[in-house]
Amino acid sequence: SSEGLYAILGMGAVAAALLGAPISTTVMVFELTGGFALSMALLLTVSIANGISNAVLGRSFFQAQLETRGFATHEGPHRVVMKTIRVADFMEPVAPGDDTTLAEADREAALRSDDTLETALRVFDAGGRDRIPVTNPADRAHLVGWATQVRALGRFNKALIEASVEQSR
CATH class of the missing domain: 1.10.10 (Arc Repressor Mutant, subunit A)
Structure with a gap:
């Protein structure tokens, strides 16, 4: 040899x-x-x-x-997208002057603006609602916007298309 x-x-x-x-x-x-x-x-x-x-x-x-740089290759692009998009990216902010205080019952079902898209979709599925209040992460009684299932799914689809275009380059 x-x-x-x-x-x-x-x-x-x-x-x-x-x-x-x-x-x-x-x-x-x-x-x-x-x-x-x-x-x-x-x-x-x-x-x-x-x-x-x-x-x-x-x-x-x-x-x-x-994976140490944040790219989870074994999960696939859809899982990465669901973990990187935040509720703040697709929520509808409340208009100035609207009542921004939530009742205790609404706080239980509310999302935080820093929750992930994955969390939001699970809440939509579990609650059967198509619109959920979004609160400030520091103050759960303070309403900052509304998350709708249609906007969440639209943002998810848009991100998947962008990821697909990026992979095909």
């Missing part, structure tokens, strides 16, 4: 662990080398590297880096 063989095996192992694509890495190394003589050694090193990466991080190194 030569030094070049170990370099190629190391390259395949590192690429598989970083990318989380052991089969693609194996095929890529086969294409680069033009032969299948090192296939068993390559498959073994790629499998070990991928296994260690999954044991330590639970996913590939690249996916772990993306």
